[in-house]
Amino acid sequence: MAFIESKNQFWTLPPDIRDLIPSDHICYLVESFVDEMDFSEFEIRYDGSGHPAYHPCIMCKILLQSMLDRVRSSRAIARSVRENVVYIYLAENPQPDFRTISDFRKENKKLITELFKNTVKAAKDLGVIGLEQLSTDGSMVKASASKNNVVLEEVLRVIGEYVKNELKKSIEIDKVEDEHFGNCRGYDQLNESEKHKVKAVVAKYIKQVNKDKSDTRKKEIEDIIKEAVDEFEKDSIEKVSLTDHESRFMKNKKGTFDLTYNTQITVDHKLGIIVANEICQDRTDTYQLKSQIELVEGNCGLLKEGTKICADNGCYSGNNIHFLNQKKLDPYIPEHEEATKTSTESVDDIRFVTSNFKYNEENDEFICPENQKLKFVYEGYDKERKNTDFTKVLNAENVSLV
Known part of the structure; x- marks a missing residue:
């Protein structure tokens, strides 16, 4: 049986990678989309002598x-x-290494961010985004x-002071001894575990400086x-x-605590295209x-007006309902699960949870289970959350709804 042989064949003419x-x-859509972007700011920045x-x-x-x-x-x-021939074609033959890509x-x-906004704009112009119903989740x-590698504030300040002093001396790692730390303000007040943490971190940084032998590395650590x-x-x-x-x-x-980020995404319902995204440090979606x-x-x-906004009960709050009503949007947000009464709770203890309050959009007021009205008084500032918090008044008693 004969087989097709191509391993040792040569091209008569060089092939076009697009073939x-x-x-x-x-x-090809990616190529045409990016080619229409304005990069004049970058061309000015890199104008002049130096490596291309x-x-x-x-x-x-x-x-x-890659996205x-x-x-x-x-x-x-x-x-x-x-x-990959697709990436080779898009890169036009140059081969940037991973560090160049990461730094970029x-x-x-x-x-x-601008690239994402242009993508959303192009999708809107093509009619694949309806903006009639949006869903947000985190x-x-x-x-x-x-x-x-997690430290307390007092431990970190001790590390900072000691590293700053010892880096000036270019101390070697084998000289990191207890007597040096004794001169560092606050060190003697740390417990044994925290003292060990200080010594371990300082030793690590000093070792890196001795290895690199550069002022740049010292500055990076500081x-x-x-x-x-x-x-x-x-x-x-x-x-x-x-x-x-x-x-x-x-x-x-899983119920455990990890070092994490809270990512937020909003999707258009027509074809499931992402129209907004953000990363934050807040522990809740509220x-x-x-x-x-x-x-x-x-x-x-x-x-x-009337755009449907869907979110889970993590976004259910008086502030959010008020904001959406002000913009005349149509919220679909379930209330928090109704509190369950335990053996130590009475009915009165759970009656006045926020999920049992009704909102009157026309008068901008909440109505409690006793049919009493809570009028809007002023906007307060929540220092911990760094967000505006509405405060309501009921029979001269301040009630904060969050």
């Missing part, structure tokens, strides 16, 4: 294609640029951070400590991670609904 890609492949940079148009094409292929790893994207994503967040995404300290001042938290200081401890579906609606309107324009 290897189906004519209806989505990469990869054009942001190329980087956006391979990043957008469609659900490939998030910069190393996997770099491998595709070397081996981190340093050009504004451009990536999901916890585990951060790439270890619980072992910045890590400063950024972590800033998180304590920005948010009322007990512990912060040194490897991912912006992550927060949140309860997952305060994210307003932000998502504002993002949708920023991406797609003002929503029409």
Whole structure:
């Protein structure tokens, strides 16, 4: 039997890479979409002498294609640029390595956001987004951070002071001894576990500095400590991670606590296209609904009156209902599960939960189970949540509905 042999055959003429890609492949849409974007700001930034940079148009094409292929790893994207004809075509033969791809994503967040907005705008222009019904939901995404690298504020400040002093001396790792820490203010007040944490972290950073022998690395370590300290001042938290200081401890579906981010997504019902997304540090979804609606309107324009807004009971609050009613949107948000009476609770204890209050849109007031009206008085500021909180009054008693 004869077999087709092609291994040792040569091309008479060099092939066109597009002959290897189906004519209806989505990469052509990606190419035409990105080619219409304005990159003049980048061209001005990179104008002048120096090593040529990869054009942001190329980087956006391979990043957008990787999003469609659900490939998030910069190393996997770099491998595709070397081996996958679709990515080779979009990259126009240059092969940026994983670090270049990773740095581009981190340093050009504004451009990536603009790329998403343009995608939503194009979908709207094509008529595949209806904006008649939207659904919003949140999901916890585990951060790439270890619980072992979490420290208390007082421990972090001790680490910061000691690292700052010892890095100036270029101390070697074998000189990190207890007597050095004794000179550090606050160290003697830490317990044994916290003292061990200080010594371990300081030893790690000093080892890195001795290995790199550069002032740049010293500056990076000092910045890590400063950024972590800033998180304590920005948010009322007990512990912060040194490897991912912006992550927060949140309860997952298994009932355990992990260093996590809260991701919010809003989807249009017509074809399930995402029209808004955001990542936050809030442990609940209650305060994210307003932000998502504002993002949708920023991406797609003002929503029409009567647009259906769907969310789970995590978004059920007086603030959210008031906000949606003000914009004349149609909310579909289930109330919180009715409180169950325990052996130690009376009926009166559970009657006045917020889910038992009715809202009168016309008069902007709530009606309690006793048929008493709670009139709007003023807007307060919730320092812990950093959000506006409506306060209502019932028979001269302040009642805060959240």
